[in-house]
Amino acid sequence: MESSVEQVGNVTLVRVSGSVDGLTADSLQTTFREQVDAGAVRLVGDLGGVEYTSSAGLRALLATLKLARQRGGDLRLAAVQPAVFRVLELSGFTTILKLFPDVDAAVKSFGA
Amino acid sequence: MTRRVALVIGAGSVKCAAALGLWRALNRHGIELSMVVGCSGGSLYAALMALGYDLETCERMTRQLWTREVTSERNTRGILAAIFPRLFRFDGKFGMVHDRAMGKALAGPYGGRTFADATIPLHVVATDLENGQRVVLSEGSIFDAVRASIAIPYVWRPWQVNGRWLMDGCMSDPLPVDVAMREGADVILAMGFESPYPRKVKSATRYAFQVNSIYTNNLLRANFAFHNLAHHAEIIPILPEFDRQIGLFSTDQIPYVIEEGERATEAQIPYLKRLLAELDAR
Numbered sequence: 001m002e003s004s005v006e007q008v009g010n011v012t013l014v015r016v017s018g019s020v021d022g023l024t025a026d027s028l029q030t031t032f033r034e035q036v037d038a039g040a041v042r043l044v045g046d047l048g049g050v051e052y053t054s055s056a057g058l059r060a061l062l063a064t065l066k067l068a069r070q071r072g073g074d075l076r077l078a079a080v081q082p083a084v085f086r087v088l089e090l091s092g093f094t095t096i097l098k099l100f101p102d103v104d105a106a107v108k109s110f111g112a
Numbered sequence: 113m114t115r116r117v118a119l120v121i122g123a124g125s126v127k128c129a130a131a132l133g134l135w136r137a138l139n140r141h142g143i144e145l146s147m148v149v150g151c152s153g154g155s156l157y158a159a160l161m162a163l164g165y166d167l168e169t170c171e172r173m174t175r176q177l178w179t180r181e182v183t184s185e186r187n188t189r190g191i192l193a194a195i196f197p198r199l200f201r202f203d204g205k206f207g208m209v210h211d212r213a214m215g216k217a218l219a220g221p222y223g224g225r226t227f228a229d230a231t232i233p234l235h236v237v238a239t240d241l242e243n244g245q246r247v248v249l250s251e252g253s254i255f256d257a258v259r260a261s262i263a264i265p266y267v268w269r270p271w272q273v274n275g276r277w278l279m280d281g282c283m284s285d286p287l288p289v290d291v292a293m294r295e296g297a298d299v300i301l302a303m304g305f306e307s308p309y310p311r312k313v314k315s316a317t318r319y320a321f322q323v324n325s326i327y328t329n330n331l332l333r334a335n336f337a338f339h340n341l342a343h344h345a346e347i348i349p350i351l352p353e354f355d356r357q358i359g360l361f362s363t364d365q366i367p368y369v370i371e372e373g374e375r376a377t378e379a380q381i382p383y384l385k386r387l388l389a390e391l392d393a394r
Contacts (some may be wrong), residue, residue, distance in 0.1 A: 022346040022387055052383070055340040055347035062341065087349050090304065092337040 001032050001050075011107045012040035017049025020057030029060040032075070033067065041073025044106040048079030053087050065097060074098065078106035115359025115391040116146035119161075120299035121154030123280070123328060124305025126359070128153035129174050129366050130352040131303055136167055137377035143384065149291045151237040151281035154303070156260040159254050162234035163225060171366065177217045178363045183267070183317065185210040190269065203275060205241070208271035208317050211360030214268065215259070222255040229254070231350060235295065236261050237281035237288045242271045248285035248291055249273065266320035282307065282324070286332040289339045289347055298345045298391060299384070302331060303352075303373070311359055352376040 001018035012035050020028055035043060043064070053061075065075045076098045080088065090093050100106035119138075121131045131154065138145065150158025156177060160170045187210040193200035227234055227250055236249045236257040249257040252274065260271040260278035270279040281288065287304035307325035310318040340347055352372040358365055 018384055021383055023383070025388060049268075052380070054349065054383075055343055058340045082353075083351075084350050086353075090333060090336055090349065090351065091340050092333040107198075 001028060003028055004027070005031065005035060008044075008103075008107050011042045011044055011110050013044045013046060013051060013083055013103060014106065015046040015049070019052040020050055020060065021052065021054040022056040025054075025056035025060040032060070032064040036064070036067050036071060036073070039072040041068045042110045043068050044078045044103060044110075045075060045077045046079055046103050046106075047081065047084060048103075050084050051081060053084050058087070058091055058093060061093070061097070066095055074085065074110075076100060076106045078103045115298040115388060116296055117143065117299045117301065117352060117388070118147045118149060118292035118295065119145050119158070119301045120149045120289050120292050120303065121151070121158050122302070122332065123152035123282035123307055124302035124358075125153045125308060126178055126307040126356070126362050126366065127308065127352070127369060128157050128303075129171075129369045130305075130376070131157040131161070132167055132170050132174070133352075133370040133375070134301070134303055134350060134377040135161055135170075136370075137374050137381060139167075139341060140293050141381055142295065143381075143388070145232050147233040147235065147292060147295055147297065148192060149237065149288050149295075150233045150261065151286060151288050152262050152264075154234045154288030155258050156282065158221060158234060158236065158261070159230075159258050162230035162232045163221070163254070164231040165221065171370065172306075173221050173374075174366055175363055176220060178361060178366075179213075179217070179368070180361050182214045182217055183209045185213060187211075188242070205269045207263070207267055208320065209267050211268050214262075218255055218259055224257055225254045227251045227254060233295075235291050237285050237291060238263075238273070238278040239281055239283040239285075241277040241279050244284060246288070247273075247276065247278055248288075264320070265324055266326075280324075282328040282331075284331075285335060286328050287336055287356075289336070289343070293339070293343050299306075299387060300343065300345075300347045300352055301380075301384075302336075303350045304336065305351075306332065308357070308359055311357070348380055350376050350380060
């Protein structure tokens with residue numbers, strides 16, 4: 001898994017690619033946590049390049065979501081691919097996470 | 113450390129045959145299972161694998177188990193008892209379909225076999241009719257366990273095991289990864305399915321299937337979310353993708369279902385191998 005961070009207006013965009021699983025989820029969670037700790041609580045996760053997530057990936061996303069919302073922000077996901085969407089849906093995460101078809105829509109949803 | 117890999121096969125009728133494709137992929141890559149857990153339709157395959165049947169035999173048995181014949185005979189007395197409970201002495205257990213044909217089909221692979229015969233530890237999930245509790249069957253008759261686990265509400269009568277009346281495991285735990293967690297699994301391969309909806313609801317039996325699928329699917333999502341967050345190690349969802357509708361009795365689609373199960377598993381094999389290597393090195 002690889003991730004990169006960029007700023008789009010007042011939104012922090014984390015682009016993720018590869019597999020978010022038991023071997024990589026900690027790294028992704030650390031990336032998100034560092035942003036939140038630095039005050040960047042309006043987060044968009046671009047999952048357009050993520051082909052798979054396991055339970056560890058779900059835990060990382062949920063932990064980030066809780067942290068961001070506790071600090072007054074949110075984690076919103078963009079461009080979720082079908083295989084990942086199915087796992088999110090099966091685990092009920094689509095009911096608590098805000099998903100958008102692309103990065104632009106996710107960023108704009110913050111009023112940026 | 114000794115890592116334990118569990119396979120959990122959830123409810124999902126004919127779709128559960130995808131587990132045979134998963135098994136084929138695991139065998140090809142030499143990945144051994146420490147336990148198999150099955151619920152409802154998944155219990156059919158969990159039990160076949162645990163009993164050591166080869167893949168070809170499993171596929172043949174699938175065709176024999178999933179036939180329209182198993183739902184073709186109405187349980188006339190049961191239906192009359194439901195409508196006229198006093199006259200026909202409704203006994204608190206009900207199924208619209210007579211279980212004679214199903215019992216005959218199950219007797220082939222599971223008759224006379226016990227959990228002690230299993231080459232891989234096996235756990236089968238059912239639901240207690242009296243109190244709704246999930247029941248995990250790990251000893252005794254495999255026939256009884258499977259018959260109880262697939263006792264779809266309103267369709268087949270519950271089944272008595274050790275004095276308890278049990279019904280379909282999908283009522284309490286459609287994808288029982290928690291059983292594998294409790295049994296000490298480090299890595300859980302979770303093959304789950306949303307239960308299919310009948311193409312047309314044109315009979316009371318189909319209506320029962322429809323209603324069962326609705327609440328089973330909602331329960332599946334709720335439980336799976338909780339289990340994903342509760343497990344300390346890793347749950348690897350293996351979710352075959354079907355490009356066509358797989359109905360309740362789409363037995364003609366079984367080879368395709370198996371193939372998709374194999375494909376979905378193959379996609380996770382590289383990660384699974386890396387994960388197991390990491391766990392072995394700890």
